[in-house]
Amino acid sequence: MPERIIRTKLVLGVEMSALKDLEAGLDSFRQKAGLAKRDYFHIRLALDELVTNSVSYGFSSGVGSGIMIEIALLPDNVCEILYSDDAPRFDPLSHTVAPVRSSIEEASVGGFGISFVKQMMDEVSYCYENGRNMIKMKKNVAAIGT
C-alpha cells in the first residue's frame, strides 16, 4: 500500500495520436505507482475508449482543444481518475451496447467502448462543468507488489 498519494496529469490533443501519448503517460504512472499489470491494462482500456470517443465524435465538429486526465493512486489502493474534454456537451455513459449473446452475425461493429469503461471501473459518473465534459471514475486496485 502506498504511503502517499501518487498523482499524474496528462494533457492530450484532439487527434487519434493522443492514444500514443496516453500509453506513454500511463506507462510512466504505472512504474511510479507500482500498479499491477492487470490494473494498468484495465485503466488503459477505459481511458483508451474515452479518448477514442472524444476524438472520433466529440472533436469531429472542429470544436474543442483537447483532453485532460488526472489520475491519483490513494493510500487505500483506490485509483481516482478525472477525465475531461472541452468538446460539445455529450454524456457518453448514456450510450452503451450490451454484450453479444446470440450470434456473431448480429454483432455491431461499434458501441463496445463505453460498455468497457463501465466494466473496468468500480464507479463511473458524468457531469458537465465549466464548459467541460467530465467523467469521474474510481477503481479499486491490487495492493502494490501483488
Add this chain to the structure above:
Amino acid sequence: MELIWSDSNGMHVLEVSGSLDSNTAPEMIQSIETCLKESPNSLVIDFSGVDYVSSAGLRVVIKTNHTQTAAGDKMILCGLKDYVLEVFEMSGLSKLLDIRDDIESSTS
C-alpha cells in the same frame, strides 16, 4: 503494430504484434481486406504477439468475420494473452468466435 502474412496448410495466417487500438486498427483491416480480396481463403489470426487490444480491435475481428462468413471461409483466432482474451469475453464475442490456444491447433 507489425503484421506478418504467411500460409500454412492451405490457410492464410496473419501474425499480429504490438497494440491493436484505434490508431493501428485501420492498417490491420486494410491489410486483411486487401489479402482476402486478392485471395479469398480461410484465415488464422495469431494474436500471440498482441499485448493490448481495445474495442477498435474487436471491430476488426467482427468485420473480418462478416467478410469470411459471406465468402464461406473460416476465421480462427489463436494465441490470445489473458488480458486480450478478457476483452473478447467482456464483449460476449469469445463464446461466438473460433478461438484456439495456438497456431498449431489452428492450422492442423
